[in-house]
Amino acid sequence: MSSRKSRADRRVDLIEAARRAILRHGTQGVHLHHVAEEAGLTSGAVLYHYPDLSELLVEAHHAGMERFYELRVKRIARLSDPAEKLVVTIRSGLPVGHDDQGVRLLNELGGAAARNRVYAVLLTTLYDRQVAMYQTILDTGAALGVFTLTGDSVVISRNLVALEDAYGYRITARHPLIGPDEAAENILTYARTVTGNTLQAAAH
Amino acid sequence: MSSRKSRADRRVDLIEAARRAILRHGTQGVHLHHVAEEAGLTSGAVLYHYPDLSELLVEAHHAGMERFYELRVKRIARLSDPAEKLVVTIRSGLPVGHDDQGVRLLNELGGAAARNRVYAVLLTTLYDRQVAMYQTILDTGAALGVFTLTGDSVVISRNLVALEDAYGYRITARHPLIGPDEAAENILTYARTVTGNTLQAAAH
DNA sequence: CACGTATTTGAATCGTTCTTCAATTTCGAT
DNA sequence: ATCGAAATTGAAGAACGATTCAAATACGTG
Numbered sequence: 455m456s457s458r459k460s461r462a463d464r465r466v467d468l469i470e471a472a473r474r475a476i477l478r479h480g481t482q483g484v485h486l487h488h489v490a491e492e493a494g495l496t497s498g499a500v501l502y503h504y505p506d507l508s509e510l511l512v513e514a515h516h517a518g519m520e521r522f523y524e525l526r527v528k529r530i531a532r533l534s535d536p537a538e539k540l541v542v543t544i545r546s547g548l549p550v551g552h553d554d555q556g557v558r559l560l561n562e563l564g565g566a567a568a569r570n571r572v573y574a575v576l577l578t579t580l581y582d583r584q585v586a587m588y589q590t591i592l593d594t595g596a597a598l599g600v601f602t603l604t605g606d607s608v609v610i611s612r613n614l615v616a617l618e619d620a621y622g623y624r625i626t627a628r629h630p631l632i633g634p635d636e637a638a639e640n641i642l643t644y645a646r647t648v649t650g651n652t653l654q655a656a657a658h
Numbered sequence: 659m660s661s662r663k664s665r666a667d668r669r670v671d672l673i674e675a676a677r678r679a680i681l682r683h684g685t686q687g688v689h690l691h692h693v694a695e696e697a698g699l700t701s702g703a704v705l706y707h708y709p710d711l712s713e714l715l716v717e718a719h720h721a722g723m724e725r726f727y728e729l730r731v732k733r734i735a736r737l738s739d740p741a742e743k744l745v746v747t748i749r750s751g752l753p754v755g756h757d758d759q760g761v762r763l764l765n766e767l768g769g770a771a772a773r774n775r776v777y778a779v780l781l782t783t784l785y786d787r788q789v790a791m792y793q794t795i796l797d798t799g800a801a802l803g804v805f806t807l808t809g810d811s812v813v814i815s816r817n818l819v820a821l822e823d824a825y826g827y828r829i830t831a832r833h834p835l836i837g838p839d840e841a842a843e844n845i846l847t848y849a850r851t852v853t854g855n856t857l858q859a860a861a862h
Numbered sequence: 863c864a865c866g867t868a869t870t871t872g873a874a875t876c877g878t879t880c881t882t883c884a885a886t887t888t889c890g891a892t
Numbered sequence: 893a894t895c896g897a898a899a900t901t902g903a904a905g906a907a908c909g910a911t912t913c914a915a916a917t918a919c920g921t922g
Binding site: 566 | 684757762766767769770772777778781782809816817819821823825827831833834836843851
């Protein structure tokens with residue numbers, strides 16, 4: 455039994471616990487006691503804070519997405535060269551390995567989104583934000599003359615995020631030939647042709 | 659209560675029923691009685707044929723994948739022009755609408771594959787077969803001088819399948835701006851640059 | 863057409879999970 | 893240091909799903 459906490463603190467804990475429980479058992483497979491165990495509490499205590507488990511699960515997914523997105527933004531915040539930004543952004547959209555928690559949580563929702571409107575909105579919103587992120591990088595690079603775009607930056611950005619997403623699934627499913635490095639290289643190949651930039655991963 | 663059937667016939671029915679039940683409730687959310695209802699039987703009867711529900715679910719997913727893949731192969735079987743084949747293949751990899759059953763079933767597995775090795779293998783195998791399908795088209799087109807590939811046909815094929823997959827998720831999640839037409843056009847934009855072919859959708 | 867077998871039902875049982883709630887404990891405020 | 897409110901427990905009960913199995917039934921075969 456973990457020590458007593460304030461309402462706000464406990465809710466944060468529970469969201470974290472729910473996130474871990476989802477990764478272990480799947481969004482559909484999580485049970486109240488799984489979350490309770492992860493949090494070091496009783497089922498009753500969880501219910502005291504979240505009378506409806508499904509609401510807690512939504513919050514956990516929401517929090518996971520925000521974390522994922524914020525991490526990506528932070529990674530490129532201090533970079534100035536658009537080419538470098540693009541390379542780093544592509545990397546940050548891919549799982550680090552087949553057990554990458556951030557990506558695995560997102561992948562949980564792919565199927566559920568077709569049945570659950572709330573998850574559909576979450577996932578769609580995340581996609582759009584990531585597309586906007588790429589678009590900013592591409593447009594800036596084009597304005598600076600670093601990139602020579604072969605087409606609409608929206609289309610390119612949508613394709614880039616799509617590629618990340620799909621390779622994320624392949625990697626978390628343990629494709630024997632496609633790991634983070636191979637996926638990054640495949641996406642970079644695409645990025646090179648549409649930007650006209652060699653996009654070397656800058657040493658630092 | 660549907661009329662009595664032979665073992666073989668009933669098993670086929672049950673796989674179909676399981677497929678529908680999965681689409682309604684999710685791979686993790688399906689219960690024995692859901693499958694029984696879809697089949698017009700009792701839970702006991704389902705158990706008589708499949709003592710282990712999870713095995714039936716695996717078979718349902720397997721059957722769904724085979725159907726999906728075979729349909730794609732059949733669509734291009736009678737076409738000879740590589741450019742036309744490529745256009746048709748891209749289309750056949752995308753859902754027809756947000757409620758496309760074939761794609762929705764595949765999407766169900768994305769998350770589960772990270773936790774379940776059997777599903778991971780199924781999904782990975784399907785991916786590889788689709789990549790091989792594209793590769794054949796690209797290599798043939800290149801040999802005939804119809805395509806001028808900008809790079810390795812494996813990489814291009816992997817990217818094409820990846821794009822299909824990801825847009826499939828967006829469409830089934832009801833993205834307000836991305837439907838089958840938009841997705842196809844985005845993928846075609848990529849295909850055009852890497853093949854050097856205008857890839858007009860042939861009228862017929 | 864009657865027999866025997868394979869299929870299906872329906873009910874009983876068991877285990878699990880959710881839900882409720884009174885009792886207890888802890889902590890902060892006074 | 894005490895009081896009161898908030899958090900947590902643990903047990904009891906309700907609901908649900910899986911599982912088992914004897915009985916009923918339909919079907920093919922001889």
